[in-house]
């Protein structure tokens with residue numbers, strides 16, 4: 001029975017997990033980027049659908065909830081979620097479960113996978129050895145997820161433990177409406193080489209180029225792809241990110257992330 005894995009990813013962690021899961025599920029699995037699919041009149045559907053995405057401020061990114069609102073799924077769909085995070089999933093599973101219930105859908109599981117953190121406004125990339133530790137345990141985690149999905153079983157909801165998760169959920173409720181305008185602190189320095197990668201890699205087409213340099217349009221998904229993938233580190237977020245180590249999943253190409261943007265854009 002076919003499974004579609006819809007993914008959203010800023011720096012490749014969630015895409016790497018989605019790809020590993022697709023490999024385990026075999027020929028029945030199809031990978032599709034959420035944001036590019038959202039622009040289509042109707043998203044493809046399947047008997048089983050998985051959502052793979054990062055945690056933002058202890059909950060799901062708003063763009064994932066927007067996708068879920070439009071997802072062609074029904075009561076019989078086997079729906080599951082896998083989030084990637086830097087160690088604090090917060091209330092992600094519970095929030096998503098409630099969003100599904102509002103649509104009359106049942107979320108069968110909400111797995112949480114720890115990966116290198118990418119919130120560069122708060123911290124730089126973790127040391128390579130630490131990153132490798134997360135990558136080393138990933139195959140076992142994905143094996144377990146794939147076994148549950150293949151058997152169409154209900155799985156765990158791996159949120160942070162209560163009562164901490166309640167507090168974290170409140171932070172998400174307060175913080176997530178502000179993501180769209182969180183791009184107001186981005187700017188490109190004189191180091192910009194006008195390559196336009198920032199514009200191409202933005203999953204929600206939130207960047208235009210003016211005189212070859214990026215301008216942010218205030219409907220940001222907060223994914224950090226623009227700042228993390230700038231080849232010359234010309235993009236900064238206020239003063240905090242100057243000299244801070246960038247993070248990109250080592251096995252994911254910028255071109256793969258660029259497929260998230262809907263349709264071709266004029267050069």
Ligand SMILES: Cc1cc2nc3c(=O)[nH]c(=O)nc-3n(C[C@H](O)[C@H](O)[C@H](O)COP(=O)(O)O)c2cc1C
Nearest residue numbers: 009010011012013014054057058086087088117118
């Ligand atoms: C805006 C933002 C908020 C984040 N909030 C959290 C968080 O609340 N808890 C956590 O563990 N990681 C948090 N992270 C880290 C990401 O969830 C983590 O690095 C994820 O694996 C990135 O996936 P991606 O590479 O697919 O974008 C945050 C990252 C960003 C960019």
